[in-house]
Amino acid sequence: MARLELKRVIKSYGNYEAVRGVDLDIADNEFVVFVGPSGCGKSTTLRMIAGLEHISGGEIAIDGRVVNRLQPGERDIAMVFQNYALYPHMSVAENMSFCLEQQRMPRAEIEARVRRAAETLHIGALLDRRPGQLSGGQRQRVAMGRAIVRNPKVFLFDEPLSNLDAKLRVQMRTEIKRLHQLIPTTTVYVTHDQIEAMTMADRVVVMNAGLIEQAGPPQELYHHPASRFVAGFIGSPSMNFLDARLEISGDDLVLVLADGLVLRVPEAKWARYRPHADEPVVFGIRPEAMSGTGGRAGAVALEVTVDLVEPLGAATMIYFDLAGATLCASIEPEHAPAAGSSMTLHLDMNRMHLFDAASGRAL
Amino acid sequence: MTLANASKPILRRDEAGGETVRYALFVLVAGLVALFFLMPIVWSIANSFKPAAEALADPVSLVSSAFSLENYRRLEGVGAGWTSYAANSVVVALGTVALTVLVAVPAGYGFSKFRFPGQTLLFVLVMATMMIPFQSILTPLFLILKWLRLQNSLFGLVLIYVTFQLPFSIFMMRNAFDAVPRALIEAARIDGASQWTILRRIMLPIALPGVATVAMFAFLNSWNEFLAALIFLSDQNKFTLPIMLVNVSSGIYGIIDWGALQAGITVTMVPCIVLFLSLQRYYVRGLTAGAVK
Missing domain, CATH: 3.40.50.300 (P-loop containing nucleotide triphosphate hydrolases)
Structure with missing residues (x-):
């Protein structure tokens, strides 16, 4: 022993x-x-x-x-x-x-x-x-x-x-x-x-x-x-982070990004995140929580313009700008667009993370 | 296309030719420089084997027609005989080497791998003694040796040589130990080795080129040293080879016996040359230790 x-x-x-x-x-x-x-x-x-x-x-x-x-x-x-x-x-x-x-x-x-x-x-x-x-x-x-x-x-x-x-x-x-x-x-x-x-x-x-x-x-x-x-250290490529604000909009809990874009928080996470409404937060989403295909419950569709494409074989990394930051998504190679073109990206919000903007602790 | 192809081999031949000429020039110049430096040695050795009459012949010749050991035999008649002086030189040189290595190795190890208060100051003080001209402190050294009852003693002379050899030797050993990665000491500590075992079994074998350099410098400097040996030794039987060389004279007017002198020079320099050539591989590695990772 x-x-x-x-x-x-x-x-x-x-x-x-x-x-x-x-x-x-x-x-x-x-x-x-x-x-x-x-x-x-x-x-x-x-x-x-x-x-x-x-x-x-x-x-x-x-x-x-x-x-x-x-x-x-x-x-x-x-x-x-x-x-x-x-x-x-x-x-x-x-x-x-x-x-x-x-x-x-x-x-x-x-x-x-x-x-x-x-x-x-x-x-x-x-x-x-x-x-x-x-x-x-x-x-x-x-x-x-x-x-x-x-x-x-x-x-x-x-x-x-x-x-x-x-x-x-x-x-x-x-x-x-x-x-x-x-x-x-x-x-x-x-x-x-x-x-x-x-x-x-x-x-x-x-x-x-x-x-x-x-x-x-x-x-x-x-x-x-x-x-x-x-969150940023574990996982490769590392998690994407965006400054946001958690707000209650009618019956919904939403994230408002820096450029005004609104992302709906899935109901399953309301109980956890609602106490932090009206607080500045950091929204985190892993590249592998984004997909070129939709259909999943809780997924949010985003229209993005792809800046850079990195084919890795099993997956393709695409880089795009959103709300003033450069984000990376790992998508299926068959859905990979050419650099400079637009595509619809689906964010699996069930796999979203929120962190306190000041302390960085997970909410 | 055809022209280009045709011209290529010609160009290559020109380049090869230029390279050969450059190499031949290099060999010629290097050979001349080597000859320039080797000539005094060759001259001494050649003259030492000439009969006495030929040593002063005019015109001089490098190689004699008659091979003779007469000069060496006459050298035996100088003072107590060259073998006694050679033996004294061997004792002094080996004693200096042994004591210098014995002190410089642990000192260099200490300065390299341990941190203690006043370390830098102490090291600078040790190094600063290199700047004191040897000749300027001969009198106090003589008085100290007299007080220790070591004047006119080969051991006293060894102590003097070790004192002057130590600053450079400690510096060399510190550099040699600096070049040994700290991780090796740490690995040995984890393996359960004591400080003594680490120094003996790990550090010393790796820092051997440094030890060889220190030993060689200690040997050459003590072997060739003249002034201190002349001053601190008064008994003719205890003289070393460099002092013997000054005393190689013949006749009542003290005319220098050139033939015997060349034999003496040969006897004196051969051990140095042999030692240098046999240790030069270590010596070069020792001097450059720590220069690059």
Whole structure:
């Protein structure tokens, strides 16, 4: 069992607080991904868990034991670094056995563990090579091998795929996920790539400006973002946002956009949004909530002029101006118009989101 | 179309010809420059193997018809004999190398990978000592060595050389350690390695070119140093090779024995050349460490 608890964890550099009180409870064998833009505090939090950064405030506990003052080597963790951090003068086998040698493990046991890890990661043929003789993907595997040989309580990954090309990144993403299924271990994974976060995590933790914006399963974050920040960060292409005003018009609840365009709010959402009538709000709609075909209940038809068309194969992205902003819609390729032409776009208002204009919190 | 096609190979031949001429010119100039620098070395070595009479012959010739070890034999008669002086030089040079590396490696590691109060000031102070002319502090150094009862001692001379070698060596080692990514230290810490293990098993092997550079400079400088050795050593049996070279003279009027002098120069420079050539691969890498990522 290896539960990881973060209680009001703070990291400050002089007057600047990089991490401003993170509370998180990570269950045994859970795969948690920290995601957020550069400087949001995700890597700093990971490094505090690893013991590579001192904790300015709060408490970190692994398996119920507070590790604040423990050296990294005493925490029973393993970490995979962004640049792999393999020892260049040692062979793959030596890299993998180094940590076991520090534990004064018998040679036979070390060799057995290295062999087992190498088989798991399909790097058995590379054991005598130096890191300089390996490709990026192979180095990544060796870095993971170095982590799994010691059978740690917690795995830490610090943007491990960001040095790989796009194709290899997708492949390694799957391998890490497979490895977690094969060797279930509590895992904290840091990335700035929301697709990595969505595809790999049991739970995604979105961080912004040193705080957790929202933590939850990927689908929950996608469908029920807690803030405009999370809504904009999760999903690709990101959600479209328009300044609007929520108004009661007769029996209807409507959104009035900046250019006077009125969009009817579906009845199912009235109870939730009516208390915010006459308030300035931000209207959010995902590109995939817009379609070239109508017919859905709650859909609103809009006549738009398409500025740019990006065919991706499975879907086509179209860009158009609405109420002073540029919006993106993901539509069926067969309905894609040519750039410069007009088309009728159907907005699925059942999938609309509203955020408080001032705080950005979801309404 | 036909014309264009026909002219293409001619153009290519011209270009190839131009390239060959340029390359030949480059080889010629480079060869001349190399010859210019190699000549004194070749001259010394060649003269050291000539019979005494031929060393001063007029006109001079580079290569002698008679091969002779006479100059080397005469060198054995200078003072305590060249082998004693060579042994002293070896002791001083190896001692300087060992002590310099022993101090510069941990010092460079400390300056590179640790943060402590007054770090920059201390580093600047260490570097500033490079600007003090060696000759200007010979008297206080002599007094200190006398107080330590280390004057006229090879160990005392080693201490002097190490003192003057350290600023550059610490600077070199700091650069060498700076070039090692911090993530490697962090990975080793997570692997449970102690600071000593990190330095010994991770940092030092990676920073080996820097160590080689420091060792080579310490060796060459202490091997070739003359003034301090002349002043701090008074016993003829403890002299080093550069002092022996000054004393290579013959006859009651102190006429310089050119043949023996060339033999002495050869004996003195050969270890330096061998060391430089064998370490130059590391040396170049050490000097450029940290220049680019």
